[in-house]
Amino acid sequence: MTEKGEEGPDVPSLERRETRPGRHVGDRYVRIVRPTGSGLRGHGGRYVATEESMAHTGLFGRAWDRGLRFLIGRRLESEAESEERVGVGTGLPMLASDNVSSSAYATEEAMRVLAFAGGAALALTMPIAIAVCVVLAVVIVSESRVIRAYPNGGGSYIVAKDNHGVLPGLVAASALLIDYVLTVAVSSAAGVAAISSFVPAVHDHRVLWSLGLIALLTVGNLRGIREAGVIFAAPTYVYVLSLLGLIGYGLFRIASGDMPVAVLPRDAFQTEGIEPLTALLVLRAFASGSVGLTGSEAIANGVPNFKPPESRNAVITLVWMGSIFATLFLGITYLATRIGIAPDQFEFETVNSMLTRSLVGDGTLFYYIVQISTAIILLLAANTGFSGFPRLASVLADDRFMPRQFAFRGERLAFSFGIIALALMSAAVLAAFHGSVTELVPLYTIGVFVAFTLSQSGLVRRWWRLRNPGWRLSMAINTFGTIVTGTVLVVVAYTKFLYGAWMVLLVMPILVGLLFAINHHYRTVHDALLLERPDEPIPVLKPPVVLIPVARLDRATLQAVAFARSISPTVRAVHIASTAQSAEEFARRWRRWTTEVPLDVIESPYRSLLQPLLKYIERIDERDDRPITVVLAEFVPRNWWEWILHSQTALRLKLSLLFRPNTIVIDIPYHTEDTGHGVAPRGPEDSSQ
C-alpha cells in the first residue's frame, strides 16, 4: 500500500478547508506550508508547534503565564541548548567554588570538636588541617586519573557502574544525591552565618534566611543560569584574593612582631574542657575538618565543559583548586590558632569573622568585603548542588532508575523537576537541623567519601582490565587513592556515627532499594507493553458492547445514545432507581421514547448508584467476551464552582472503572453553553457532506 492510499475517504485532513468542501483531493499527503494563527506550522503530516501554541488561555492561565515569564523568563526551544565551553580562568570559579568555599567553615568545624577538650587542644587544629590537605592532595592526583579515563565526564555513578556494576553504581549515585542535598543545606547555612556574624538579628531567624537563599537559587536555576561564567567568576576571585590578602597581612604582622589581639566569642567553650583529649576526639576533629574535601569531584564531572584540550585544562584547574583551597585553609587555621581565636558555642559569629576582625578591626571596609564575598561564594557553592543533582537525576531517569519526570527539560531547558525536588529536600533538611552548619556537617562528608572510594576502586579495576600504556602508575595512584579515601570514610562513619552519620548510612541503602524498585517497575511495564514484532498486525475487533447508565431522559442522554449507536449496534441503557415505583415510571417513559435501545432498570433500596452499577457491569462482562464500553453522559457546567451543585456520579464511576480491567470509558460531555444542542444534534442530512 502506498502512502497515497493510507487514508480512507472519510479522513479529514488539516487542509480540507483549502479545497472546495465536498471535493476529494487526490493526494492528501501533499500538504502546503500554511502559517496559521493556531500555533502549528508544517506540512506533509509533519507539524511544528510554535511558541504561540504554548500560551495558556483564560484569566488564570494568562496570569500564571505572565508570572512565570517574569520569574523564569521566556520559553526556550530545545535547540537553544548549547554547551558553553570554558577555559581555566572561567572554569576555576565555576567548578571550584564548592570546594574552595569550604575554607569558610572547615577550620571552625575542626576547632569546635577540639574545643570539647579545652582551649589548649585547639593547637591541634593545625596538624589536622595539614592532614586534610594531604588527603586532598591524594584525592587530586587520583581525580586527575579519573579525568584522563573519562574525558566525557567521570561522575562517580558512571565510573562505579562502568567498572563495578550496577549496584555499586547506584550506591555511588545515592551517596551523591544525598550529598548534593547537603551541599545546598550546609552552604546556605554557612552563607547565612557569614552575614549573621555582623548582623546578629539574622541569627535569630537563620532558618528563614537560609530558606530564602534556597528559594532564590531555585528560581535562578529554573531560569537556567546561563550567564554563569561572569556571575561565578567575580565573587570567587574577590573571595580568594581578599582572604589571601588577609592571610598575607596576618603573617606579616606576626612576623613583624605586631601580634594582633584576638577577638573572643560571645559564648566561648569552657577553657578547661568537658571531654578528655583522646585519639578518638582528634579523629572526630579530623572528620569534621575533612568537609574541606567536599566539592572536589566537581571538576572530574565537568570535563566536557572545558575548551580543548579538555582533559589538560581540567587537570590544570583541579591543581589550581587544590592549591587555592590548601593555601586558604592552612593560612586561616594557622592564624586562628596562633592569634588564639576560639569558636563561638552558639554559632553567633564564625571563626573567620573573628579572625578578620582581629586582624583588620571591626567595621572596616575590608571586613565587610571578606564577609560578603564569603556569603556569595557559599551561595555559589550551594548552586553547584543545583546543577549537580538535577543532572545526575536526569542521567538516572534516562537509565530508568528514577521517575522519568526527572529527565524532562522544563520551559527554560532546565531539569525543573530535579531542581524543585532538590529545593524541597534541602529546605526540609535545613529546617530539621535548625540551619546550623555544625549540626549538618557530620552528615555531609560520608556521601562524598563513599563516592570517592567507589570511583577510585572502580578505576583500579579499569586499569587492571585495560592495561593501557602507563597502567601500572595509574593503578598505583588509584589504589593509594582508594585506600586513603576508604580510610577517611571509615574514620568519618565511625567517629560521626552517633552525631548524625547513622542517618545517612540508613537512608543510603533505602535510596538504593528505591532506585532498584523504580527500575524494576519500569522494566516490568516495558516488557508488558513490548510488541512481539515491529509489524505486529492490528487485531480486528467486533464493535464493543456499549452500556449507557442514564439518570434522566434529557438532551445529554439523547446525545449519549446517539453517539453510542454511531459506534456500535449493541447498545444497552441502564437506570438505577431508588424505589420500585420510580423504576416502573422510568421504564414506562423510556419505552415511550424509544424501543430501539433496550433498558435495564435496577432498583437500589440502599440508594447507592455506584455499587449496583458496578455489579451490573460485572454481570454483563461475565456474559460477553467483548470489552465492556461504558458511555457516560457527563454534564459540564460553565463554571468550575457549579460543579459542586452536581453530584459527581460520573466522575466517581469513572474512577471506579479505571481500575477495572477490560473496561473502556467514553465520556460524552454535555456543555450548557453549546448553542442549544451539544454534540449530537446533527441529523442524517449532515452525513452527505
Add this chain to the structure above:
Amino acid sequence: MTEKGEEGPDVPSLERRETRPGRHVGDRYVRIVRPTGSGLRGHGGRYVATEESMAHTGLFGRAWDRGLRFLIGRRLESEAESEERVGVGTGLPMLASDNVSSSAYATEEAMRVLAFAGGAALALTMPIAIAVCVVLAVVIVSESRVIRAYPNGGGSYIVAKDNHGVLPGLVAASALLIDYVLTVAVSSAAGVAAISSFVPAVHDHRVLWSLGLIALLTVGNLRGIREAGVIFAAPTYVYVLSLLGLIGYGLFRIASGDMPVAVLPRDAFQTEGIEPLTALLVLRAFASGSVGLTGSEAIANGVPNFKPPESRNAVITLVWMGSIFATLFLGITYLATRIGIAPDQFEFETVNSMLTRSLVGDGTLFYYIVQISTAIILLLAANTGFSGFPRLASVLADDRFMPRQFAFRGERLAFSFGIIALALMSAAVLAAFHGSVTELVPLYTIGVFVAFTLSQSGLVRRWWRLRNPGWRLSMAINTFGTIVTGTVLVVVAYTKFLYGAWMVLLVMPILVGLLFAINHHYRTVHDALLLERPDEPIPVLKPPVVLIPVARLDRATLQAVAFARSISPTVRAVHIASTAQSAEEFARRWRRWTTEVPLDVIESPYRSLLQPLLKYIERIDERDDRPITVVLAEFVPRNWWEWILHSQTALRLKLSLLFRPNTIVIDIPYHTEDTGHGVAPRGPEDSSQ
C-alpha cells in the same frame, strides 16, 4: 415495534450463560429470577441491588466499611423509613427540649446585660422575664393557629413561601438555617458550661469539649437516632422535675423565712456598674432574655409526627411547653434575684449552678442531678438543630434552592450531607466565638424572630385570602403575633446590632442570594437539557473522527488502535516529538508497523505535549463537522503509588478536553496485570461467537 424486537442479535443479555452459547433466544425479555452471588437479583430487565452489592472490596474498602458499620450501624433500605407517631407524653420531650432548655441560660443572659449598670439593676431581671413570658404566650397562641392551618407541618419557609411568595420564603429559610447552626453552637456551649460549673478544668478547654459534643451528635444523627423517644423523654423529665423541685424548695425556704445565703461568683461584675441604666440597656437585657423564645417553632414544624388527632395533640404539647418554660424561667429568675445571685464575669459558673448551690449546698447529689440533666437537655436541644437543618435543607434541595446532595438520604436514611454541613458550620461558629454562650446569644435570636414574623404575617394574608369560618379571630391573633414578634425583632436587631447581630443581618441576604443563584443554575440546566418532546427521535450520526495520540509503539497503542478501528473507519494517530530527528524516526517505525492508520507528527521544540496536541485537535475540529473523539491509551499501574512514576499526560489531556465542547474522550486503560494482552488481543476468530 414490539418489545420482543427491541434488541439486536448482538445484545448480550444477563441470562446468556443460561442458554447454550451461540444459540439465539427468541424472547430475551422473559428473564428468570436467578439469585446469584453478585449482589443483584431480579428478572425481566428489572433488578434489585441487595445489601451485598454495597460492600466495598479491597483492604481499605473493607476497613472503611467495617469502621462505618461500627460507627453508624448497618445500612437501611428506603422502605425502613417510617414515621414514628408520638403522643403528647413523648412529643413533649422530643419537640420541646430546645425551648425548655433555654431556661438554663435565659436568666443569666438577661442578668449579664443588666450587670453593666451595677448590682442594683439586677432587680430588673424579673420584670424582663415576665415580659419575655408574655411574648412567649403571644407566640404560642399564634403558633397554635399555624398548627391549625398547616397540619402537615408549618415550617416558616413553607408558610412564608405559600402566602408571601418565594423571596420571603427564602428569607425565612435562611433565617432558620442560620438559627439551626446557632442552636447547635449555643446549646453545646451552654451544655459545657453546665459541666464546667463544677469541673473548672473543663472551662479551660471549653471549645474542645463543645466540639466533642458536636462530633457525638453528628455520629448519632448519621446513625439516625431512631430510639429518639426514650432517649429524649427521660432526661427532659428529670431536668423539668428537678428544677421544679428546686424552685418549690426555694420558694418554701423563702416563705418560711429561712433565707438561703447566695453563692457568689469568682469574678463578679463591678457592683457600682460601668454603664448608666438606660432604657436601651433594659431593652438589650430583654433582647438577651428573649433567647427563651427560641425553639418554640419546633412543634408547629413537627405536627405530622403526632398521633391523631395531630393538630390537637400538637396544640396541647405547645401549651405544655410554654407553661413549663415559663414556670422554670420565672422561678429561676425570681429566686436568683431574690437570693442575690450575680453572673460570673468570665463564665466560670452558670447562674443556675450558683442558685442550686445556694439552695441545696455544694457537692450534694441533688446539685449533680440538676447540673447533669441540664447538660443532657442542652445536648438534646442541640440535637433539634441536627434534625431541623437537614430536613429544611432537603426541602430546599427538593425545591432546587440548595445543592441536590442535601436531598439524598445516606446509608442510614439520614440526610448525611446536611448533617455534616451543619456540624462543620456550627463547629466553625463555636470556635470563632470561643465557645462562649454570651458571645453567641446576640446572633441567636434574630433568625428566630425573622422566621416568626414572616410566618405570622403570612398567616394574616392567608386568613384574609381564605376567609374560612372563624377567620376574623385567627387573623386578629396572627396580626397581634406579627406585631409583637416584629417589634421584638426590631428591638433585638437594634440593641444587639453592634454586639454581633450585624453579622446575621449581613449573612442572611447573602444566603438568600446564594439560594436564588443555585435555583437559577438548576433551572438553566434543566431548560438546556429538556427534550422538546417525550418521543424526540434519536439522531443518526456518522461514525466519529477518531484521533489517537500515541507516545510509543507498544501494546497499549495497539489496543487503542484496534478499538478505534472497531468503532469507526476514520482513525488518525498523532505523535508529539521533541526533536525533528525523533519525529522522523517515529514516523518511519509507524510506517513499518501499519499503513492502514495515517499518522501526523508534531514537532514540539518547547517540549510540551499538551498544548500542541490541543492546537492540533482544534485544527482537526475546524475542518470536520463530526464530533472529535480522542482515544487515550492510558497505562494503569497495579498499585496507586506507581502512578507517580508515570507522567500523567493522559489525565491532564482528559482534564483539558473535558471543558472543550464537541469533544468526546475514550479512555482505554491498559492494565499490566491483564494476562499478557489487555483488552485488544481477541482476534477476528472471536467474532464468530
